[in-house]
Amino acid sequence: MTVRTVIFDWGGTLTPWHRIDPAILWHEVCQTQFSAVQAGDVARAICAAERAVWADIDRSQCSGTLAQVFELAQVTATDGILASYFQAWEPHTLTDPEVLPLLRELRRRNIRIGLLSNTLWPRSAHDRCLARDQVLDLIDGTVYSSEIPWSKPHPEAFRAAMAAVGEDDPTSCVFVGDRPYDDVHGAKSVGMRTVLIPNNDVPSYAAAVPDAVIAKLPELIQHIDRW
DSSP states (O other): OOOOEEEEOSBTTTBOOOOOOHHHHHHHHHHTTSOHHHHHHHHHHHHHHHHHHHHHHHHHOBOOOHHHHHHHHTOOOOHHHHHHHHHHHGGGOOOOTTHHHHHHHHHHTTOEEEEEEOOSSOHHHHHHHHHHTTOGGGOSEEEEGGGSSBOTTSHHHHHHHHHHHTOOOGGGEEEEESOIIIIIIHHHHTTOEEEEOOOTTSOOOTTOOOSEEOSSGGGHHHHHHHO
């Protein structure tokens, strides 16, 4: 089956993977918004709530939001704290420089481009990052788990990503991601081909066997050519 659609994961795929310590990040954020006495306690509450929300997502394959994190932490998500939070994330959201030429080549081949991300963030936060790096207009459809009931690897998350780009045949889709369970296993469960970008910080999953493994995003084209 000819490849008509390529759907990408975001973090660790379109953005280079690197470790981030949430406790440090939240503490830095809270220091800008609270007194020195309060900042540590508030940061620990938010960080614990964030871990709990992600644990529930992993367990249930349901979605979660940043609003749920603040509600669980019993912290008011003011404009100031949100602005400080996303500013702290700014250097960690940069799109891989190899993405722009890759997406242009896929467009040249009339291949639809989608994005599916497990995230707590609202659409506006992601779209700002993609627009900043001049790739938003090259993506035909974006789906963020924070906006739908399910998260990867639930099949409905992948079906939502297909619908967002106007694709109805999973066998004509390729999903590209760095997580064997969420990305490879999830996409294969609905009939997509899968491409894994290995990430040593992400747990392996023996049952997830990708159709291809690549070290760099431009290598994707050679696999699309052979398919």
